[in-house]
Amino acid sequence: MRKFIIFSACTLLLAGCTAREVMVTDIVPLNMEIQEVKGSKVIFTMDPANPDAWYTYGLFHESTEAYRMNDAELARLDLKLALQSYEIKKEVEEGFMTSFLDMYCMRGSRTLRATNLAPDTDYRMLVYQVNPKTQEPMVDNIISTTVHTRPVEEKDMDFTIGFDGFLLSIVPSDPERIYYWDFDLSERIYDNYLRPRYYFYSLLDMFDEYNFMDEVYSKGSEVYDLKKDNLIEGAAYTLVTGATVDEEITSPLTLVTFTYSASGIQNIRQYKDDGKEL
Amino acid sequence: MKRLKYCLLLCLGLAACHHPEVEYVDFDTFQVLSVKSSDFFMEDGSLNPEVALMGDTEYEPGTKVASTQAATLVRDMLGVVNSNKLIHMAGTYNGHDTDGSPLKLSGKLVVPAKGPVKNLILVSHYTIGANYECPSETFPLEAMLAAKGYAVAIADYIGFGFTAGRIHPYMHTESTARAVVDFGLAVKPYLKHIGREPESNEVILFGYSQGGSTTLAVMDMIQDEYGQELPIKMTYCGGGPYDLAATFDVSMEQGLTGIPCAIPMIVQGVNEGEKLGLNMADFFKPYLLENYNEWINSKQYTVSQINQNIGTKDLHDIMTDEGRNKYSRTTAKLYSALLQNSTLNFIPFSPIYMFHSRQDQTVPFINALKAEQYFKGFNVFYDFGDYGAHAMGCIRFVLTVYKDLP
Numbered sequence: 001m002r003k004f005i006i007f008s009a010c011t012l013l014l015a016g017c018t019a020r021e022v023m024v025t026d027i028v029p030l031n032m033e034i035q036e037v038k039g040s041k042v043i044f045t046m047d048p049a050n051p052d053a054w055y056t057y058g059l060f061h062e063s064t065e066a067y068r069m070n071d072a073e074l075a076r077l078d079l080k081l082a083l084q085s086y087e088i089k090k091e092v093e094e095g096f097m098t099s100f101l102d103m104y105c106m107r108g109s110r111t112l113r114a115t116n117l118a119p120d121t122d123y124r125m126l127v128y129q130v131n132p133k134t135q136e137p138m139v140d141n142i143i144s145t146t147v148h149t150r151p152v153e154e155k156d157m158d159f160t161i162g163f164d165g166f167l168l169s170i171v172p173s174d175p176e177r178i179y180y181w182d183f184d185l186s187e188r189i190y191d192n193y194l195r196p197r198y199y200f201y202s203l204l205d206m207f208d209e210y211n212f213m214d215e216v217y218s219k220g221s222e223v224y225d226l227k228k229d230n231l232i233e234g235a236a237y238t239l240v241t242g243a244t245v246d247e248e249i250t251s252p253l254t255l256v257t258f259t260y261s262a263s264g265i266q267n268i269r270q271y272k273d274d275g276k277e278l
Numbered sequence: 279m280k281r282l283k284y285c286l287l288l289c290l291g292l293a294a295c296h297h298p299e300v301e302y303v304d305f306d307t308f309q310v311l312s313v314k315s316s317d318f319f320m321e322d323g324s325l326n327p328e329v330a331l332m333g334d335t336e337y338e339p340g341t342k343v344a345s346t347q348a349a350t351l352v353r354d355m356l357g358v359v360n361s362n363k364l365i366h367m368a369g370t371y372n373g374h375d376t377d378g379s380p381l382k383l384s385g386k387l388v389v390p391a392k393g394p395v396k397n398l399i400l401v402s403h404y405t406i407g408a409n410y411e412c413p414s415e416t417f418p419l420e421a422m423l424a425a426k427g428y429a430v431a432i433a434d435y436i437g438f439g440f441t442a443g444r445i446h447p448y449m450h451t452e453s454t455a456r457a458v459v460d461f462g463l464a465v466k467p468y469l470k471h472i473g474r475e476p477e478s479n480e481v482i483l484f485g486y487s488q489g490g491s492t493t494l495a496v497m498d499m500i501q502d503e504y505g506q507e508l509p510i511k512m513t514y515c516g517g518g519p520y521d522l523a524a525t526f527d528v529s530m531e532q533g534l535t536g537i538p539c540a541i542p543m544i545v546q547g548v549n550e551g552e553k554l555g556l557n558m559a560d561f562f563k564p565y566l567l568e569n570y571n572e573w574i575n576s577k578q579y580t581v582s583q584i585n586q587n588i589g590t591k592d593l594h595d596i597m598t599d600e601g602r603n604k605y606s607r608t609t610a611k612l613y614s615a616l617l618q619n620s621t622l623n624f625i626p627f628s629p630i631y632m633f634h635s636r637q638d639q640t641v642p643f644i645n646a647l648k649a650e651q652y653f654k655g656f657n658v659f660y661d662f663g664d665y666g667a668h669a670m671g672c673i674r675f676v677l678t679v680y681k682d683l684p
Contacts (some may be wrong), residue, residue, distance in 0.1 A: 093657055094628075095511070095512065097657060098629075098657050098659055099659075102658070103655055110647075110651075112651075188624070192625045207617075210527070210617065212610075215605065215610040216614060230378040
């Protein structure tokens with residue numbers, strides 16, 4: 001009997017913990033504050049009065065029709081498109097288990113970063129509460145604002161990239177300008193980031209988020225031993241490099257693809273991110 | 279002669295304590311030295327006392343370890359098992375060193391004694407300190423999953439089991455994940471050889487704490503390199519330090535760590551794995567510098583014992599000023615490596631179940647929030663709740679997965 005009581009108590013405790021889902025449907029002050037607007041990103045904080053209230057956000061480019069819609073209409077469209085995308089994912093992905101709210105909405109205090117924005121551009125920014133029961137926007141609780149991303153001056157900078165055995169050398173045309181470089185599996189860059197530019201942005205954004213850019217950028221020529229990394233035999237890699245200022249890209253990107261082999265680096269191709277061969 | 283007999287008996291007795299019911303094999307050559315099995319539950323329904331549970335990871339002077347409570351939880355909350363008798367196979371396989379060169383490693387494979395095997399589960403184990411706690415030497419709690427009809431493979435990371443004399447590259451994601459993947463590749467043909475090939479080719483990934491983070495790295499590695507050999511059905515990860523840099527920042531801001539032994543383990547582990555060439559004197563206060571080699575690398579002490587030896591969770595008492603400053607010349611190298619060893623850097627192509635207790639002081643909840651932020655828009659089910667301290671979270675996580683598995 002005693003064992004049964006302990007079993008029941010533990011089961012209830014476990015069930016109580018896993019089934020905790022509060023459905024907040026009353027209007028909750030969302031308390032959004034923009035912390036910083038940069039050339040390619042907006043950093044803002046959310047501190048809703050009730051941590052269980054669901055909310056989401058969207059940024060809309062000045063050239064789009066959405067930019068000119070009214071708040072309620074835009075929030076409805078935004079969430080409708082998200083819901084459609086969710087339904088498609090659910091249909092095509094085997095073992096799909098994420099809820100719509102978990103996939104597209106947020107709860108609690110957060111620092112959020114809207115990235116991959118175009119510099120010197122107006123964006124309409126919408127933050128709104130979501131009704132978890134109907135999965136529709138709560139149109140009486142929308143924060144709407146316009147942000148203008150900072151201009152970023154882009155100037156030419158060339159890089160001479162070579163391989164001596166497994167030693168990679170990078171020589172920038174301007175030894176005084178700072179730049180950043182990194183490489184990854186080509187397949188991963190295109191699968192995860194679509195374009196090398198977004199991959200590069202994501203790296204700069206990571207260092208920005210951790211306030212660590214000053215420790216990792218390069219200046220002047222660099223030599224790097226590829227043997228330090230456990231590269232995969234026969235795999236293709238893409239190296240991306242470009243000048244940076246304040247974690248923004250300030251030159252056209254130079255790309256180098258190569259195949260790693262224990263006998264040496266092969267299939268080297270160097271080009272700009274507009275596809276122009278070098 | 280008589281003395282020798284005593285010695286032999288004593289050795290056998292000790293071996294029996296540390297090697298319960300294990301079959302020793304070479305997974306690459308299929309050479310079997312002995313066959314043994316053990317029950318998960320005893321005849322009276324209680325948990326086999328040989329099952330190793332995660333001890334308390336947090337340093338709180340005067341508190342008792344959570345394993346007693348944990349054993350009660352497991353015993354009282356488990357339902358029916360498909361096969362109570364489990365066959366243990368511990369042995370060696372061909373793995374890789376931190377630089378990618380070949381290295382013989384060890385691990386444990388557990389299968390139900392009879393009945394079909396549904397899938398292979400690759401387990402990445404949690405942080406341990408003593409070698410006698412490593413998977414190949416114990417009856418790990420995760421073996422519970424085998425009782426539901428699965429083959430469970432748990433690799434010893436470099437620095438444990440067959441390579442106990444080596445420094446463990448703690449939190450070096452590439453080598454720890456590689457050990458798990460290599461073991462998965464080794465046990466698949468072995469399972470076929472012994473007639474226990476899983477019904478499905480798909481593998482399930484599982485790990486908590488260090489193992490939670492490693493599991494994501496395993497997922498990433500398999501997606502990149504072994505999608506054909508080890509197609510992933512599902513990934514279960516819990517309580518993982520997915521974002522080491524964020525964990526570093528939070529700990530430094532608070533001036534405290536929930537798991538003091540992790541400090542020397544991470545610094546020397548990442549240094550070893552990434553070949554950073556760091557000088558430990560730049561990071562550790564003198565008393566830690568004098569003792570860390572004995573406490574960590576002798577592999578004689580458990581996590582709890584190392585925490586007791588360190589005796590404080592105040593980072594000012596453990597680390598030098600330079601070591602706590604991520605902008606100092608030496609720590610910047612470490613911090614940069616921590617950023618590179620984050621496991622939030624890939625797109626998952628199969629579902630993930632992610633678990634974290636909000637009260638976790640060992641692996642701060644910020645890791646779960648960072649993961650949620652990173653995986654927004656992907657097929658990830660988040661189970662974040664008030665599930666108590668880290669070790670209790672481990673038990674709940676294992677039980678939840680046990681119940682979730684068909």
